[in-house]
Amino acid sequence: MSDNWLFEVFEDDTNIYLILELCATDMQKYLNIRQQFTEDETRHYIKQIVTGIEYLHSHQILHRDLKLHNLLLTKENNVKIADFGLAKQLVTHEQTNFTMVGTPNFLAPEIATRKTHSFEADIWSLGxxxxxxxxxxxxxxxxxxxxTLRRVANVRYVLPEGLSHEAKDLINRILQKEAKKRLTLIQIRNHPFLLKRLMNDRINSSRNSCTSLRSDSGYFDTSISSRQQTNESTLSRGSPTLNSLPPLVINKNQKINASSASVLSYNNLSNTNNMSQRKPIHEILTPLNTQRLDRRHVITKSDIMDVLDDGEVVIQHLIEVKTGSKRIVDVFRVSSDGQKIIYYRPDRRQYNSYIESEGPLPLPVNYEQYTFDTLAEQFHNKYRRAWKFVNIIRSLRCKIIMYTNDGKCRLMETSIEFDFTHLNGTKISIYRKNLEHIDSPLEIKLVDPSGRMTSIFNYNDCIExxxxxxxxxQMLHKAIKFRECCLIKNQLLEEHQAQFPEGKTFPAIFGEKPRSSSYNVLK
Incomplete structure (x- = not known):
């Protein structure tokens, strides 16, 4: 079966525990290492995912959050569908639903536009x-x-030239705006892309590509390695065979005891990947900085995230209780300069989220306090989430605006992200591929004046x-040149700001927006 087994559920006063089938990793982490899968590998995974979706739909279960993070991989390279937090069981196949839930990149257009949706939404996510x-x-x-939601609603995507005709056809026939026009699961299973005879011979089995999992020790690791390879392998249940996939290796060095009194759910486990290989936090991240950011308030499925008026960042972690409501189980606070961290578990009988209370956040008698350099390793992931939250906001806030004879340039608060809007309406953006990493490779995105065609290039590609x-x-050359100009201005202004910290240097505007009607596109 392609669905993750749930063996036991129990709870105490503060936590709900799920004992799940142990999987080595999830497909998103695997893809991050591989960058992309071959068509043979994709066929191997998609066939299993289709089987899992068929099983769910046969029981009237709509998953509603199919994405690579929720597709777990066993050490045998088999897929398991997990995380049913947003799933819903419908009474009949004809029943529809109105609730807007899911992950934006995988939402069907009918969900993104708040229309009724049903099982076809999962098929869209599969595409x-x-x-x-x-x-x-x-x-x-x-x-x-x-x-992202606008692009989903308008079904605006670009298929790279390197894909086979069968792959392009399958994607195009699934990603149909009208739900009823999408292929059914049976049609997908019988599509030429999935029926195409595999060109390679073998797939690594866990017996040869993975070290054994010591169930008696209770120690396991979810790291992925491609060091070990083997020539002998078979895929269970008579599935077609593939050429060697980089194996999933179980490493015994990680000290997570699965048999201890505290049983970890998969979501908790995923946050502890590669603990034995972790570096000090200052080697991974720089301290966050909320300087010049306005108050922000975001509620996710598991957190309330805020930037307060004084620049403090607050993450309040939520869990769902028996009544169906959610309550806050811990609070993680970071000062505006990222140097001071406070953590505590609130008294649930006395504590309400500050969004429901007047005045400053309460601070209990018993709390833990750290500096950036002394932050306990168990809180590194929380700090990373706070850092990413702030970095996303900074990547959308202007630091420098520069008008030229060709258009409008904007350098964002990150001093990395940049966009240029040409007089003809073409928009060019330069940004990091992964906002979590300051050294992540840059990409250039070009959107034509109509907004219908998008092209993405590597920043280091030769434009010629x-x-x-x-x-x-010519526009790409100018965008790069204008960005360099903004970066020089930014460096000079940063030095000025350091010399005169009481003054307000940013946001800075250079040039004057001409009154010509052709500048209407620069609003």
Whole structure:
């Protein structure tokens, strides 16, 4: 079966515990290492996912959050569907639902536009998964959630030239705006892409590619390695065989005791990956900084995340209780300069979220306090989430605006992300592929004036060798030149700000927006 086994559920006063079938990792982590899967590998995974979805739909269960993070991989390279937190069981196959839930990159258009939806929404997510496996990124990914949802609603995506005709046809026939026009699961299973005879011979089995899991020791690791390879392998249940997939290796060095009194759910486990290989936090992240950021308030499935008026960042972790409501189980607070951290578990009988209370956040008698350099390792992931939350906000806030004869330039508060809007309406964005990493490779995204065509290039690609019109190459050259100009201005202004900290240097505007009607696109 392609669905993750749940063996036991129990709870205490503060936590709910799930004992799940142990899986080595999830497909998102695996894809991050591999960058993209081959078509043979994608076929191997998608066939299993289709089987799992068929099982769910046969029981009237709509998953509603199919994405690579929720697809676990066993050490035998088999897929297990997990995380049913947003799933819903419908009474009949004809029943529809209105609730807008899911992950933006994988939402069906009918969900994104708040229309009724049913089982076809999972099929749409499957199409997005196939695209991501083959290309390495989701089809509708954009800089912010709103832009992503617009692309989903308009079904605006680009298929790379390197994909086979069968792969393109399958993706196009699944990613249909009208739900009833999408392929059914039976049609997907019988599509030429999935029926195509595999060109390679073998897939590594766990007996040869993975070290054995010592169930008696209770220690396990979810790291992935491609060091070990083998020539002898078979895929269970008579599935077609593949050429060697990089094996999933179980490492005994990680000290997580699965048989201890505190049983970890998969979600908790996923946050502890590679603990034995972790570096000190200052080697991974720089301290967050909320300087010049406005108050922000975001509620996710598991957290309330805020930037307060004084710049403090607060993450309040939520769990769902028996009544169906949610309550706060811990609070993680970071000062505006990222140097001071406070952590505590509130008294649930006395504590309410500050969004329900007047005045400052309460601080209990018993709390833990750290500096950035002394932060306990168990809180590194919480700090990373706070850092990413702030970094996303900073990547969307202007630090420098510069008007030129060609258009409008904006350098964001991260001093990395940049966009240029040409007078003809073309928009060019330069941004990190992964906002979590300051050294992540840069990409260039070009959106034509109509907003319907999007092209993405690596920042280090030679522009002259790109297969684009000459005027597009000229615009790309100018965008890079303007960004460099903004970076120079930013460096000078940062030095000025350091000398005169009482003054307000940013945001800075250079040039004057001309009154010509052609500048209407620069609003």
């Amino acid at each position: 997005a998964l196939i695209y991501q496996c083959l290309v390495g990124r989701p089809p509708f990914d954009d800089q912010d959630v709103l832009s 060798q790109l297969n684009v019109p000459l005027d597009t190459k």
